Amino acid sequence: MSVRISIPTALRGFAEGQAAVEVDGNTAGEALHALTSRFPGLSKHLRTEDGKLRSFVNVYLNEDDIRHLEREATPLKSGDALTIVPAIAGGR
Amino acid sequence: MEALNHEEIARYSRHLILDEVGIEGQTKLKNSSVLCIGTGGLGSPLLMYLAAAGVGRIGIVDFDVVDASNLQRQIIHGTASIGKRKVISAKERIQDINPHVQVDIFEEPFTSENALRIAAPYDVVVDGTDNFPTRYLVNDTCVLLGKPNVYGSIFKFEGQATVFNYQEGPNYRDLYPEPPPPGLVPSCAEGGVIGVLPGIIGTIQATETLKVLLGVGTTLSGRLLLFDALTMKFRELKLRKDPQAPKIEKLIDYEQFCGIPKQADGHSLENTPVANADGFERISVTDAKQRLDSGWKPFVLDVRNDREAGIVRFPWADALIPHTEVGNRLAEIPKDREILVHCKLGGRSSQACNVLAQAGYRCFNLEGGIVGWAQQVDPTMPTY
Numbered sequence: 001m002s003v004r005i006s007i008p009t010a011l012r013g014f015a016e017g018q019a020a021v022e023v024d025g026n027t028a029g030e031a032l033h034a035l036t037s038r039f040p041g042l043s044k045h046l047r048t049e050d051g052k053l054r055s056f057v058n059v060y061l062n063e064d065d066i067r068h069l070e071r072e073a074t075p076l077k078s079g080d081a082l083t084i085v086p087a088i089a090g091g092r
Numbered sequence: 093m094e095a096l097n098h099e100e101i102a103r104y105s106r107h108l109i110l111d112e113v114g115i116e117g118q119t120k121l122k123n124s125s126v127l128c129i130g131t132g133g134l135g136s137p138l139l140m141y142l143a144a145a146g147v148g149r150i151g152i153v154d155f156d157v158v159d160a161s162n163l164q165r166q167i168i169h170g171t172a173s174i175g176k177r178k179v180i181s182a183k184e185r186i187q188d189i190n191p192h193v194q195v196d197i198f199e200e201p202f203t204s205e206n207a208l209r210i211a212a213p214y215d216v217v218v219d220g221t222d223n224f225p226t227r228y229l230v231n232d233t234c235v236l237l238g239k240p241n242v243y244g245s246i247f248k249f250e251g252q253a254t255v256f257n258y259q260e261g262p263n264y265r266d267l268y269p270e271p272p273p274p275g276l277v278p279s280c281a282e283g284g285v286i287g288v289l290p291g292i293i294g295t296i297q298a299t300e301t302l303k304v305l306l307g308v309g310t311t312l313s314g315r316l317l318l319f320d321a322l323t324m325k326f327r328e329l330k331l332r333k334d335p336q337a338p339k340i341e342k343l344i345d346y347e348q349f350c351g352i353p354k355q356a357d358g359h360s361l362e363n364t365p366v367a368n369a370d371g372f373e374r375i376s377v378t379d380a381k382q383r384l385d386s387g388w389k390p391f392v393l394d395v396r397n398d399r400e401a402g403i404v405r406f407p408w409a410d411a412l413i414p415h416t417e418v419g420n421r422l423a424e425i426p427k428d429r430e431i432l433v434h435c436k437l438g439g440r441s442s443q444a445c446n447v448l449a450q451a452g453y454r455c456f457n458l459e460g461g462i463v464g465w466a467q468q469v470d471p472t473m474p475t476y
Contacts (some may be wrong), residue, residue, distance in 0.1 A: 009248045010277060013416035041416060045446050056269040057275075085318065085329065086249040087268045090280035091290070092132025092156075092166070092222040 001076050003031050007042075007084040014041035028061060028088070030073025031082055057086040093123045094148075100192060104146055114310045118146060122192070124305045125149035127211055129202050129230055130220035131182040133280075134244050134297060135292030136168035138218055141298040143186040143193045149303065150186065151196040151214055154178040161476065165287035202226055204343040207233040216301050218242045220294065222280065224271040225346035231256060233341045240313075242301050244293040248283050248323040251293035254312045254331060255300050261313035266334045268461075271350040274439075289321055307347055318322040371449030372403035372442075377458045377464045380432065390432040390456065393418075393425060395444040400436060403476050404462060419447045427453065434458035434465075436476075 004081030012062045015021065016039070023038070032053075038045040046057055053059065059066045060083040066074045076082075096104070107113040109341055113121075126147050128135050131154045141148060158166075158173045158181050174183035181198040186195050198210055202221070211217055217231045219241055222347050229244070234241035240258040244251065258264040296317065303309045318327045375383070392408060395415035405412075413421050415435065423432060431453050435441040438461045445457045458465070464471035467472060 009250050010283070013414065041419060054272070056268050056272040060268070060329050063328070065330065065332070067334070068330075068332055083327075083329070085316070086248070087224065087253065087254075087272055088245045088277060088278060089224045089227055090222055090246045090283075090285060091130055091220050091244065092133045092162070092280065 001026050001078050001080075002076070003076050003080045003082055005031060005035055008084055008086055008087060010043055010086050011042060011084065012092065013044070014045060015039045015051065025076060027072060027076060028059060028066050028069075028074040028082060031076060032072070046087075058085045060085060093117060093119055096122060099371070100146070104194075105191075107145070111157045114443040117306045117308070120307075121302070121305055124216075125151070125214045125303055126216045126218060126305070127153070127214035128218045128220055129153045129226065129278055130222065131166070131168060131178045132162065132220060132222060132293040132470045133165040133285065133436060134206055134247065135182070135218075135220035136166045137291050137294040138220060138298045139182055139186055139187055140168055143190045143300075143302060145302055146190065147193065147302075149194045149196065149214075151177050151198060151210070152182055153198040153200070153202050153210060154182070155199050155201050165285065165290050167291070191272045202229060203425040204229060204346065207343060208237065210280040211239065212235055212394075214239065216240050216242060216304055218297055218301055219244065220297070224277075225350045225352060227264060228271060228344065228349060229346045232343055235263055236343070239302050242297045242304070244290075244297045246289050246293050247280060249286050249289060251317070251319040251321075253288055253293050253296045253300070253317045254315060255304065256313075258304060258311060258313040262331050262333045263340075265337055267316065267331055267341070269337060271332065273352065274352045279439070282439055286321055288442075289319075292319060292321070372445035372457055374442075374459050375432070377460050377468050378460060380456070380458055381469045388430075393431055393433045393444070394431060394462075395435050395441050396462075400476070404466070404474050406434070406462065406465075409434075414445045419446045419451075420471060422448075422451055425453065431455040432458060435461050436463055437461040438464070 002022055002024055004020050004022055007015050023031050023034035025034050036073055060082055104118050107118050123184055124147055125143055128139055131152050156178050158169045158176050158178055160174055167187045170183045179199045183195045183197055186193055217234050217239050221227055234257045241256040243256050244253040298312050303311050314331050316329045316331045392410045394409045394412045397414050401412050433441040433444050433455055440457045442457045445455045448455045463475045466475045
């Protein structure tokens with residue numbers, strides 16, 4: 001299953017500057033693992049040392065936060081879009 | 093409610109002929125109040141538009157002074173205000189735009205001790221701050237006081253906006269239950285921000301504030317608006333209440349919550365280096381200068397990007413490797429020498445030091461970075 005993952009500006013430096021990449025995966029978790037195996041530097045920004053998704057990095061399947069779906073077990077369809085949205089705090 | 097006088101009727105005529113505002117709505121605005129935390133990039137357009145729109149009472153919280161590097165985006169302040177206290181500069185501009193507005197100034201950091209007192213009298217709170225501890229503080233204050241929190245944040249070319257805690261809607265902790273550890277998310281001072289971006293996001297916040305005050309339209313409550321200036325795209329994501337979120341019962345120590353050592357002067361904590369990191373040493377710019385002058389010969393590693401190095405650099409730096417790439421380019425860094433690592437302010441270099449220390453290097457983080465050096469050691473260097 002090929003899906004598109006959008007990478008936010010704050011993390012693009014860890015993904016060779018790319019704004020979006022196509023990866024394969026049957027679930028949100030598999031797609032994210034495919035992403036971090038291609039770009040290992042992203043891993044520590046997305047996951048804690050014990051492998052859980054960090055709570056200040058949200059992952060959306062289309063418009064929905066996967067925390068309100070089945071989290072990493074959320075099934076994907078071909079053509080789905082995953083979006084990573086980290087907390088940003090700038091304002092000044 | 094206090095009615096509009098003739099001068100106000102003339103001033104607000106474009107509002108008065110709108111069905112959604114009218115005399116009734118304009119009178120509501122005149123009798124309403126908004127507290128804006130921060131008079132920076134987001135606060136600038138927000139305050140100017142709320143003043144122009146006739147919000148009767150505006151509170152502003154800021155303890156900073158206007159700096160030349162603010163003017164690329166903080167349009168409420170001008171060149172003549174450099175060095176002036178921001179609350180004073182902003183108040184003067186607001187009163188020039190609309191003398192009917194009462195401006196309350198709070199020249200103090202917004203803290204757990206004063207937040208409830210400062211925010212209590214206002215109808216709506218707007219978050220124009222620049223760091224995670226204050227964002228959680230603003231959120232929790234609004235939840236405890238039952239006030240809407242009009243949120244916006246920016247980074248480089250990207251912005252986020254929503255309305256939190258409005259009509260039983262979600263709040264910031266439903267979006268992000270926990271803050272990132274210090275240093276992991278770069279700040280605008282380190283990552284940069286395109287000057288018009290806070291103009292767009294701050295103006296969206298102003299729009300949402302007016303809608304909340306007037307009770308018209310559909311606000312962003314329950315939706316997170318994302319904006320990307322480079323592709324000129326707006327997107328929205330669903331934002332829901334997290335049923336497992338712990339109840340907010342009182343204000344806490346937000347620096348501690350965000351893992352940041354407390355600073356006595358209350359200054360922006362965003363660029364604080366990684367806390368409690370082991371395995372590397374920290375060195376002040378003055379100590380580094382002294383040691384270098386007396387013969388210390390570390391390998392000097394600049395972990396900023398090319399653009400920053402093009403603005404100003406140490407001629408004696410040995411290598412330029414952006415902090416995100418340090419882990420992949422260890423071969424370029426000698427193992428048998430001490431490494432002095434620097435960035436702009438000290439945040440990214442402390443992350444690089446973490447990576448280096450884990451790889452077995454003996455490294456020193458230059459606290460305050462090249463800007464600290466320019467300010468305290470070599471004033472002939474430019475700061476940015």
